[in-house]
Structures are given as structure tokens and as C-alpha cells.
Amino acid sequence: MRQITVIGMGLIGTSLAGALRAADERESPLGALHVTGYDVDPANTSTARGKLAIDREAATLAEAVQGAQLVVIATPVQAVREVLAALPPLLAEGTVVTDVASTKAEIGAWAAELLPPTFPFVGGHPMAGKAQHGPQAADLSLFQGAIYCLTPAPQVPQYALELVEAVALTIGARPYFIDPHEHDAYVAAISHLPFLLSAGLVDITSRSPAWRELALLAATGYRDMTRLASGDVAMHRDIALTNRAALLRWIDEMMHWLAETRDHLDAADSAALTAMFERVRDHREAWLHHNERLRPAKNTST
Amino acid sequence: MRQITVIGMGLIGTSLAGALRAADERESPLGALHVTGYDVDPANTSTARGKLAIDREAATLAEAVQGAQLVVIATPVQAVREVLAALPPLLAEGTVVTDVASTKAEIGAWAAELLPPTFPFVGGHPMAGKAQHGPQAADLSLFQGAIYCLTPAPQVPQYALELVEAVALTIGARPYFIDPHEHDAYVAAISHLPFLLSAGLVDITSRSPAWRELALLAATGYRDMTRLASGDVAMHRDIALTNRAALLRWIDEMMHWLAETRDHLDAADSAALTAMFERVRDHREAWLHHNERLRPAKNTST
Numbered sequence: 001m002r003q004i005t006v007i008g009m010g011l012i013g014t015s016l017a018g019a020l021r022a023a024d025e026r027e028s029p030l031g032a033l034h035v036t037g038y039d040v041d042p043a044n045t046s047t048a049r050g051k052l053a054i055d056r057e058a059a060t061l062a063e064a065v066q067g068a069q070l071v072v073i074a075t076p077v078q079a080v081r082e083v084l085a086a087l088p089p090l091l092a093e094g095t096v097v098t099d100v101a102s103t104k105a106e107i108g109a110w111a112a113e114l115l116p117p118t119f120p121f122v123g124g125h126p127m128a129g130k131a132q133h134g135p136q137a138a139d140l141s142l143f144q145g146a147i148y149c150l151t152p153a154p155q156v157p158q159y160a161l162e163l164v165e166a167v168a169l170t171i172g173a174r175p176y177f178i179d180p181h182e183h184d185a186y187v188a189a190i191s192h193l194p195f196l197l198s199a200g201l202v203d204i205t206s207r208s209p210a211w212r213e214l215a216l217l218a219a220t221g222y223r224d225m226t227r228l229a230s231g232d233v234a235m236h237r238d239i240a241l242t243n244r245a246a247l248l249r250w251i252d253e254m255m256h257w258l259a260e261t262r263d264h265l266d267a268a269d270s271a272a273l274t275a276m277f278e279r280v281r282d283h284r285e286a287w288l289h290h291n292e293r294l295r296p297a298k299n300t301s302t
Numbered sequence: 303m304r305q306i307t308v309i310g311m312g313l314i315g316t317s318l319a320g321a322l323r324a325a326d327e328r329e330s331p332l333g334a335l336h337v338t339g340y341d342v343d344p345a346n347t348s349t350a351r352g353k354l355a356i357d358r359e360a361a362t363l364a365e366a367v368q369g370a371q372l373v374v375i376a377t378p379v380q381a382v383r384e385v386l387a388a389l390p391p392l393l394a395e396g397t398v399v400t401d402v403a404s405t406k407a408e409i410g411a412w413a414a415e416l417l418p419p420t421f422p423f424v425g426g427h428p429m430a431g432k433a434q435h436g437p438q439a440a441d442l443s444l445f446q447g448a449i450y451c452l453t454p455a456p457q458v459p460q461y462a463l464e465l466v467e468a469v470a471l472t473i474g475a476r477p478y479f480i481d482p483h484e485h486d487a488y489v490a491a492i493s494h495l496p497f498l499l500s501a502g503l504v505d506i507t508s509r510s511p512a513w514r515e516l517a518l519l520a521a522t523g524y525r526d527m528t529r530l531a532s533g534d535v536a537m538h539r540d541i542a543l544t545n546r547a548a549l550l551r552w553i554d555e556m557m558h559w560l561a562e563t564r565d566h567l568d569a570a571d572s573a574a575l576t577a578m579f580e581r582v583r584d585h586r587e588a589w590l591h592h593n594e595r596l597r598p599a600k601n602t603s604t
Contacts, residue, residue, distance in 0.1 A: 186519050189516055191519075197527065198527065205491050208491065214488055217493075218593075220432075223590070225527060226586050237579055248567060284504045
């Protein structure tokens with residue numbers, strides 16, 4: 001019986017714990033599992049247990065990791081550092097540690113600093129989420145077909161890689177090994193910049209003197225473009241702060257693009273605008289075509 | 303029996319025609335209706351008829367508007383001008399003309415230039431849409447609860463206002479009288495700028511040397527933030543060109559915001575970022591709270 005502990009019973013931690021428990025032990029590379037959950041807020045652990053996402057509720061970090069062969073840190077980014085610092089005296093030798101946070105380079109550096117080599121660390125980032133957060137929003141199928149980035153340092157032992165890869169496979173995700181700095185540069189473009197644009201759209205419209213009228217006229221397009229702005233504040237702050245360099249680069253790209261497009265518009269350059277609108281439509285449709293999992297149902301009214 | 307003609311059998315024209323036909327004539331302020339449809343592409347008119355959205359298919363503009371008391375122009379913006387120019391010799395005196403396009407000031411000016419006062423013009427813009435376009439995507443409930451902007455010039459006779467207002471009410475929308483320039487300034491913020499941000503996100507990511515990896519890692523957040531970029535090219539080009547001044551102003555607002563946010567990030571100003579992320583989350587949630595119609599189902603996994 002393999003013991004896995006998940007620290008942090010938010011949306012991702014609870015969904016991951018639940019997906020591990022729901023897996024068929026005869027088919028999973030992990031075999032039979034016992035999953036322990038822990039959260040600084042006991043109400044979250046209790047909700048996760050109520051959803052049958054964990055076998056056991058732990059009341060303290062020490063109790064949670066006792067006997068664990070794998071510890072999954074699923075807290076907000078800044079809390080990952082505290083958990084990494086607290087773990088070494090609590091773990092049995094050889095215990096593997098992983099995380100699920102949205103930035104990887106800084107967390108990898110913390111692990112190298114805080115965990116002795118007897119506790120191999122394999123950074124991870126399942127590319128899945130939803131608008132709601134907290135354990136009550138947990139979803140066993142959240143990771144089905146999703147890319148699961150793994151960002152191990154070069155010296156990590158094979159058994160640790162295989163164990164975390166097996167977790168990704170068991171919850172239905174697709175493991176994808178990638179350098180942590182590359183990971184951060186990429187997610188800045190496809191995840192963190194989109195959040196900022198969403199936040200910016202809300203901020204400039206809601207501080208406008210015309211906000212009352214804007215709020216009345218705004219419909220589904222505005223709703224969907226601002227969905228990310230409703231996300232968890234601490235998570236997005238930590239992401240921004242731990243992925244600053246990459247995010248700054250993509251903000252610059254966007255400002256450059258807006259300046260360029262502003263010029264086309266100012267010159268009423270119909271040909272340039274048409275070419276650009278066609279190009280983005282074609283790229284976006286081709287992308288969607290190759291990502292069947294992400295294609296919305298045909299009849300979705302949006 | 304009131305005769306209404308809809309010119310342009312796209313998503314909006316066909317949905318509007320169908321919603322008019324589907325209304326209970328005993329409850330509608332319009333009473334019994336006969337709806338004629340016309341599109342430069344006869345296949346579209348035929349599809350609309352196949353969906354029972356119209357009573358009669360017309361083969362020409364002249365045939366379409368014969369006997370009409372109300373003509374609804376539901377073509378792309380640039381084609382509205384051609385239709386307005388062609389209508390006067392074809393209409394009976396007193397026929398009311400309206401449109402459903404996304405910009406209103408320039409169209410109002412065209413109507414003032416091209417239509418004699420015997421054909422009152424009431425600009426209109428139902429604030430509804432969906433990702434798909436064309437008559438096959440038509441949806442009788444598309445306008446249920448939606449705001450329907452009406453932008454009449456001051457001298458428009460009362461019977462024309464009442465007729466177009468009755469159309470809005472009959473299809474389940476909420477008529478909202480507004481100055482055309484104000485309308486354009488507002489929709490630039492809540493509709494046209496969001497489209498541009500969506501297009502920009504696709505453009506800068508898809509032209510990156512890392513696009514192959516970005517495309518692999520991009521998930522639901524990217525998908526939703528780029529949905530508008532898949533929209534109809536001609537429609538968005540016409541919108542951008544006929545609403546340039548307002549759109550330029552909002553692009554400037556966004557660039558200013560990005561510069562400001564870039565500074566906070568560069569300084570690792572955690573307090574400023576936290577305050578901003580909290581502010582946008584609260585504004586967005588309050589907006590959603592007051593727009594029950596736009597609230598997605600609780601369990602929508604996004």
C-alpha cells in the first residue's frame with residue numbers, strides 16, 4: 001500500500017487526491033493507495049474528506065506526512081516555501097516531494113536550497129483549472145487529457161521521476177518533461193498574460209466615469225474576457241511575483257502589438273487590419289482543431 | 303397583418319426574424335406578422351426558411367421590401383451603407399428602417415444622408431451574440447433579456463420609435479434609448495477592445511518562435527481569452543473602421559494600464575498588485591451579481 005500525502009486542500013489538491021483515490025488500483029502504475037490530506041484550514045480538509053477525496057484527515061503537517069512515500073504540495077506558491085522548509089525533519093529518508101504550482105524556476109531553487117538530496121524534488125504543474133476554487137469545487141475529471149508539466153533538476157533519481165510521472169498518468173493527465181525556465185516563459189504567455197489582460201479590462205472599464213452604463217451594456221463577450229479576473233488573488237499575486245521576468249517580457253510584447261495595431265487603426269488601414277484579423281482567426285482555429293479536448297460543444301451559446 | 307422585412311440572413315438577422323415569428327401574436331405589441339427574408343447569398347435565405355425563421359424568401363432586395371412597414375438591415379456594417387442607398391426608390395412612404403449593427407454614429411450619419419425624411423430611421427443594436435455565425439447558428443432565444451440599444455435621431459416620428467421598440471420587446475429584449483456617440487464609446491470598451499485584446503493574444507503567441515510549445519501547453523484560460531479572435535473578419539474590420547476614435551481611446555487606456563502594471567511588477571510591489579487584483583475581482587463579481595442572465599451555471603468547468 002503506497003502512502004501519498006497532499007498538502008493543501010484547494011481545488012487542485014482536492015481534485016488530485018480524489019482522482020488518485022478514484023483510480024483503479026489494478027490499472028494504475030501506483031497500485032493500491034492510501035491518501036492523506038492536510039490544510040492549514042481544517043474545514044478544507046474536512047470538506048475534502050466529505051467528498052471522499054482523501055482516506056484520512058491530518059490535523060498537523062507532521063501527522064500528515066508520517067509514513068508518506070510521496071508528498072504533493074498543493075498550496076499557493078508563497079506557502080510552498082514554508083512547507084519545503086518545514087518538511088526535512090518530518091520525512092522518512094527517500095520520500096519524494098512534488099508540487100503543483102503555476103511557476104517552476106523559483107520553486108525549484110527553493111527546493112534545492114531547503115531539501116537535502118535524501119528527499120528528491122520533482123516540480124510539477126498540471127495544466128488544468130476552473131473558475132471556481134476551494135475543495136467544494138473539486139472535480140475528479142479535472143486532469144483528464146491535460147498536459148502535466150514535470151520540471152525535475154538533472155540529478156534527480158530515476159525512482160522519483162517515475163513516481164511523479166505515475167501520479168500524472170494515474171489521474172489521466174499527459175506527463176510532459178520540460179526545463180523549469182522554459183516552462184515559466186511559456187506559461188507567462190498562455191496563462192499569466194491572459195490573466196493580466198482580463199484584470200486590465202475590468203480595471204479600466206470599472207474605473208471609467210461611464211461604468212454604470214458600461215456595466216449595463218456589457219454582455220457575454222465581456223463576461224468571458226473577464227472570467228480570469230475573478231480568480232484567486234493570492235495565487236495570482238504569487239504567480240506574478242515568482243514569474244516576473246517572463247511576464248514583463250510578454251507585457252512588452254503586448255504593448256508593442258497594441259501600438260502597432262493602434263497605428264493601423266489610426267491610418268484606417270483596412271488591408272492591414274483585415275490581414276491581421278484573418279491571421280489570428282486562422283491560427284486560433286488551427287490550434288483548436290488540434291486540441292479536441294478543448295473544443296467547446298458546438299451548441300454552446302456564448 | 304404587419305409586414306416586416308429582414309435584410310441579411312446571418313446569425314442576428316435570422317435569429318431576429320425567427321424570434322419575431324415565434325412570438326405569440328396575442329401578446330406581442332406588433333400583433334400578427336408576416337416576415338420576409340433576403341440575403342445576397344440565396345443559400346442563406348434558404349437556410350433561414352428551412353429553420354422556419356421567415357415566412358417568405360425574397361430573391362431580390364426590391365422583392366424583399368415590397369409592402370414592408372418595417373425594414374431591418376442585418377448585414378455587415380459596410381453593406382448597411384449600400385442597402386440604405388438602394389432602398390429609397392423601393393419603399394412605400396412611411397416605411398420605417400432600422401439596423402442591428404455594432405456601431406451607431408456612422409450608420410446614423412449614412413441614414414441622414416441617404417434616406418429622405420419620409421423613411422424614418424431608428425438605429426438599433428441588440429447586445430447579444432454567440433461564437434458561431436451564419437443562419438444555421440440562429441437561436442430564437444438569443445435576445446431574451448438582452449439590452450437592445452436604440453439610437454434614434456431627435457426628429458424621428460413617434461410611430462417609428464414605437465415600432466422598433468415593439469420589435470425589441472417582442473423578441474424578449476430590453477429597449478435602451480441612448481445617444482449614438484455614447485453608444486459607440488461604450489461598446490468600444492466592453493466589446494471592441496475585448497475583441498482586440500483577444501486578437502492580440504493570439505497574434506503575439508502564434509508568431510513566437512515557441513508557438514509549438516505554447517500551443518501544446520495552452521488550455522482553457524487561453525481558449526476562453528481567444529474565443530473572440532475566431533469571430534467574423536469582415537464584421538470586426540467594419541466595426542474597427544467605423545468606431546475608430548472610441549477604440550483608439552480605449553487602446554490608449556489599456557496601454558497606460560499595462561505600463562502602470564509593468565512598473566508595479568518590475569518593482570515587485572506586492573501590495574500594489576494585491577490591491578489591484580482584489581479590486582478587479584470585487585468589481586467583476588459585483589457586476590456578475592447584478593447580471594443574473596449572464597451568470598454561468600455553477601458547475602460549468604472552465
